[in-house]
Structure formats: structure tokens, C-alpha cells
Amino acid sequence: MISNGGTYIMTVTVESYRISDTVSRFLSRPRQLLINGRWVDAASGKTFEVVNPATGETVGRVAEGEREDIERAVRAAREAFEDSPWTKMTPSERGRLLWRLADLLEQNLDEFAELETIDNGKPISVARFADVPLAVDLFRYMAGWATKIEGNTIPISVPYAPGAEFLSYTLREPVGVVGQIIPWNFPLLMAAWKLGPALATGCTVVLKPAEQTPLSALRLGELILEAGYPDGVVNIVTGFGETAGAALASHPDVDKVAFTGSTEVGKLIVKAAGESNLKKVTLELGGKSPNIVLKDADLDLAIPGAANAIFFNHGQCCCAGSRLYIHKQIFDDVIDGVAKYAQKIRVGHGLDPKTQMGPLVSHDQLTRVCEYLQSGLSEGAKAVAGGKRIGDTGYFVEPTVLVNTRHDMKVVQEEIFGPVVTAMPFEDPEEITPVANDTVYGLAAAVWTRDISKGHRLARRLKAGSVWVNCYNIFDAALPFGGYKQSGWGREMGHAALDLYTEVKAVTVQL
Ligand code: ADP
Numbered sequence: 001m002i003s004n005g006g007t008y009i010m011t012v013t014v015e016s017y018r019i020s021d022t023v024s025r026f027l028s029r030p031r032q033l034l035i036n037g038r039w040v041d042a043a044s045g046k047t048f049e050v051v052n053p054a055t056g057e058t059v060g061r062v063a064e065g066e067r068e069d070i071e072r073a074v075r076a077a078r079e080a081f082e083d084s085p086w087t088k089m090t091p092s093e094r095g096r097l098l099w100r101l102a103d104l105l106e107q108n109l110d111e112f113a114e115l116e117t118i119d120n121g122k123p124i125s126v127a128r129f130a131d132v133p134l135a136v137d138l139f140r141y142m143a144g145w146a147t148k149i150e151g152n153t154i155p156i157s158v159p160y161a162p163g164a165e166f167l168s169y170t171l172r173e174p175v176g177v178v179g180q181i182i183p184w185n186f187p188l189l190m191a192a193w194k195l196g197p198a199l200a201t202g203c204t205v206v207l208k209p210a211e212q213t214p215l216s217a218l219r220l221g222e223l224i225l226e227a228g229y230p231d232g233v234v235n236i237v238t239g240f241g242e243t244a245g246a247a248l249a250s251h252p253d254v255d256k257v258a259f260t261g262s263t264e265v266g267k268l269i270v271k272a273a274g275e276s277n278l279k280k281v282t283l284e285l286g287g288k289s290p291n292i293v294l295k296d297a298d299l300d301l302a303i304p305g306a307a308n309a310i311f312f313n314h315g316q317c318c319c320a321g322s323r324l325y326i327h328k329q330i331f332d333d334v335i336d337g338v339a340k341y342a343q344k345i346r347v348g349h350g351l352d353p354k355t356q357m358g359p360l361v362s363h364d365q366l367t368r369v370c371e372y373l374q375s376g377l378s379e380g381a382k383a384v385a386g387g388k389r390i391g392d393t394g395y396f397v398e399p400t401v402l403v404n405t406r407h408d409m410k411v412v413q414e415e416i417f418g419p420v421v422t423a424m425p426f427e428d429p430e431e432i433t434p435v436a437n438d439t440v441y442g443l444a445a446a447v448w449t450r451d452i453s454k455g456h457r458l459a460r461r462l463k464a465g466s467v468w469v470n471c472y473n474i475f476d477a478a479l480p481f482g483g484y485k486q487s488g489w490g491r492e493m494g495h496a497a498l499d500l501y502t503e504v505k506a507v508t509v510q511l
Contacts, residue, residue: 037231080232095146141477176255282490287443290436291321303337369418442484
């Protein structure tokens with residue numbers, strides 16, 4: 001399929017592809033919900049279709065869970081949390097289970113990569129080298145923590161009890177039943193980010209995958225049973241946000257809800273939590289991350305770095321480097337380099353091993369990104385690469401670089417969640433920091449410079465949960481990830497995440 005991108009020609013290879021027998025078998029019948037250790041139909045009997053975004057074709061069906069299914073899943077999670085083999089398990093046993101889950105996932109890496117590609121559209125090479133290994137690592141990292149969730153002993157000096165002696169200490173206890181609502185951009189990895197700390201700390205879970213991408217979580221559910229998790233510890237309810245998701249967020253017997261998704265839905269989650277039982281809430285939300293290229297940057301690093309910052313995962317990353325600020329003396333060189341990079345990206349079916357960028361996840365997402373492109377172009381931005389949809393099969397969009405942008409444009413202010421970067425020149429690095437920070441979001445930022453002191457200084461001034469210097473999109477299970485401002489509450493990964501899955505209990509004994 002060929003499309004004139006205005007300034008260039010791009011080849012899209014939606015070739016015939018073959019789904020493996022293993023994945024075909026998995027897709028051959030409607031997948032059910034995992035409740036209390038058993039696979040069951042939705043109470044209503046309803047199912048919904050799973051679409052391959054590269055072709056728009058239906059590849060399978062999954063159960064459509066709703067309020068009643070959430071009700072059953074929360075009940076199972078509550079029972080497992082209060083009185084089950086899970087509550088009696090030692091930390092070491094919990095750690096070993098997580099490690100076993102990681103091993104099983106690793107043994108099935110190819111199958112998971114394929115499921116992720118069919119469901120989300122991402123290139124199979126990316127799913128193989130990033131999504132699945134990162135999920136495996138996360139489970140292993142959290143397995144190690146299971147035996148290290150410790151309290152403190154605290155010397156106290158109670159003024160109204162002169163002469164009395166006390167021993168005070170804290171316990172860290174699992175927060176309880178956790179509702180986890182995850183998005184479609186990294187379906188398996190987001191499930192791992194959520195399940196890892198919950199299972200390390202001894203919580204029980206009701207997981208709701210995104211309706212666009214339910215497959216890998218359901219396959220992971222099979223591995224969770226195979227690993228030997230007791231019934232009810234992990235329950236998986238596929239379904240839609242407004243029904244299953246909303247029922248979970250507002251459930252009075254859920255102790256915490258952990259959400260990753262849009263800031264708009266994040267606000268609904270907070271409201272639902274407040275109006276039900278004031279459950280704990282953690283949120284990992286949107287972003288509009290600034291990527292700053294200083295005059296002294298090594299352009300051999302910065303140009304591909306800036307391109308990857310936005311085009312990785314088709315721009316469908318909450319931390320995508322979507323606002324590119326370039327020193328004016330090197331602006332033309334950097335833009336020229338990033339535009340050429342964009343034009344060389346092989347866009348196509350994710351199962352084609354040569355594909356570097358797949359389709360957007362859904363027709364809705366395609367419409368949304370195309371509307372943003374229209375808005376930017378009509379407000380005076382110019383596309384030096386890309387600028388429109390590719391073809392009319394699947395949900396492909398050209399990797400796009402917009403120049404002549406202004407700070408007040410919608411494309412500069414709002415999260416597009418597609419392969420679209422806006423670029424602007426600047427003169428004084430001191431002046432660019434307030435511009436970079438002038439956003440409701442604060443998830444990530446990056447600086448490219450040969451002067452490492454400047455890099456450190458800017459890192460301190462940028463209001464973002466992750467700052468990368470001379471790199472971008474570097475993730476590790478040990479590194480906390482989350483947002484300032486409207487990019488979220490709390491952190492995923494690292495030991496920071498564990499704190500958010502535990503309650504602190506202060507115990508004082510008079511001696
Ligand atoms: P996007 O707009 O990128 O699809 P969303 O924030 O809508 O992202 O979705 C992220 C997750 O939140 C998905 O699992 C979705 O089903 C869920 N969700 C959507 N709306 C609600 C809601 N009102 N309450 C709870 N969960 C929701």
C-alpha cells in the first residue's frame with residue numbers, strides 16, 4: 001500500500017501473515033473471566049470482539065464482564081484476602097510464586113509477543129525485546145521484595161508518661177483487595193506493573209484489562225493458575241470502562257484502586273473512590289513531555305533519540321517526548337534529521353518482522369489522532385514529515401513532525417497519544433524550563449547536552465517524575481515511575497510502589 005505523505009512516499013507492508021497454531025488455539029473460542037480460580041462466562045453471557053488494528057478484522061471474542069461479575073470477583077478476592085492459603089503463606093513462598101510466574105512467562109515469550117502484536121498492533125520485535133522481558137523482570141524484581149517488606153523500631157518520648165518504657169515498632173501490612181484498571185498501550189507490561197507489587201505484599205486483586213487489548217492478561221491468568229496461586233488471589237474481569245471499570249472503582253469492598261489511563265478517567269476514578277468508601281487511589285495518567293535539545297548536544301545521539309522519544313510504540317506512551325524544544329542554532333539540522341528518521345520508519349503489520357511501527361490501537365484512536373493533525377495544520381503548523389492517515393485498511397498514521405507551532409495550539413497543549421511531535425526553537429536554556437514546565441502534566445522530560453552539569457541542573461528544575469539526560473524511554477523495574485501534577489498520584493515500580501500496596505501499623509507496647 002503506497003501513500004503520498006506530501007513530502008515523501010512511505011511503504012506500508014500489510015502483507016499476509018500467519019498466526020501460530022498456539023495463538024490460533026487460544027483465539028479459537030471466546031475467552032472467559034477468571035474468578036475464584038475458575039474460568040467462567042460473564043453473568044450476562046455476553047461477549048465482545050477483539051480486533052486486530054492492523055487489519056480491522058475480528059480475531060477473537062472475550063467475555064464482557066459487568067457489575068455482577070465485578071461483584072463476584074471482589075467477593076472472591078475478599079475471601080482470599082481474609083481467610084485462605086494465601087493469608088498463611090510466608091513471604092518467601094510469595095516470592096517464589098512470583099519468580100515461578102516470571103519463569104513461566106519467559107518460557108512462553110513468543111506466544112505473549114504474538115498475542116500483544118495481534119491485539120495492540122505493536123511490532124513483534126518490540127513485544128519480544130521490550131514488553132515481555134520487562135514484564136518478566138518486573139515479576140522477578142518484585143519477587144525479591146516479598147521477603148524485605150519491613151517496618152521500623154521507633155524510640156518514643158511520650159511527655160505525659162514520665163518514666164514509662166515502651167517498645168514501638170511499625171508493621172507493613174497488605175492494603176487488602178485491590179482493583180487494578182489498566183490501559184491498552186502496553187497490555188502485558190501494565191498488568192505486570194500492577195500485579196507485581198500487589199502479589200509481593202500479599203494483597204488480592206481484581207484486574208480489569210482495557211477493552212481494546214484483553215488477550216495477554218487472560219493468557220497471563222492461565223499462567224497464574226499454573227504457577228499455583230490460590231483461588232481468588234488474582235481475578236481477571238474483561239469488560240468496558242463505563243461498566244466493569246466503573247463498578248470496580250466504586251465498589252465499597254475494594255480497599256485500593258490502582259489505575260493507569262487518561263487523566264480524564266483518572267478524575268472519574270477519584271470521584272468514584274470518594275463517593276463509595278474513600279478507598280486508596282494511585283494513578284498513572286497522561287503526559288505531554290518536553291524533550292530539550294541544547295546547543296552543545298551530540299546530534300548523532302539527540303536526533304535518533306528525539307525520534308524514538310515520540311515514535312516508540314507509535315507515540316502511544318504516556319511519557320512520549322511529544323514537545324521537542326531545540327536550540328535555534330541547531331533547529332534546522334535537528335528537524336531535518338528527525339524528519340528523515342520519520343520518513344524511513346517502516347510502518348506495517350506488527351507480525352512482519354521488518355515492521356518498525358504498527359497501526360494505532362483502534363479506530364477511535366485513529367480518529368482522535370487525525371483530528372489533532374487537522375487541528376494543528378489548520379492553526380498554522382506545518383508537517384515536515386507525515387501529517388495524515390496511511391491507506392484505508394487498519395489504523396495507520398504517518399510518523400509526523402510539526403513545525404511552526406505555538407505554545408497555545410491544541411497540538412502543543414493536549415496529549416495526542418499518537419506518532420506526532422511538535423517542535424519549537426528556543427534561544428536561552430534558562431527561558432525554556434518555564435515553557436517546558438508550563439503544562440498540566442508532569443510525567444517525563446529529557447535534556448540532550450554534552451555539558452553534564454547543565455543536564456543535572458535542568459533535571460532539578462523540570463517538574464516531572466522521570467527525567468532522562470542523553471537518553472529517553474529508559475525503564476527498569478527498580479526505577480520508580482509516575483507523575484507530578486495531573487500526571488498522577490504515587491509511583492509504579494521500584495520500592496516506592498510497595499509502599500502504596502501496604503498500610504503502616506504502629507504498635508506500642510508498655511514494658
Ligand atoms: P483511553 O482513553 O486511552 O482509552 P482510558 O483512560 O479511557 O484510556 O482507559 C484506560 C482504562 O480505564 C481502560 O481499562 C478502560 O476500560 C478504563 N475506564 C474507562 N472509563 C472508565 C470509568 N469510567 N471507570 C473506570 N474505568 C474506566
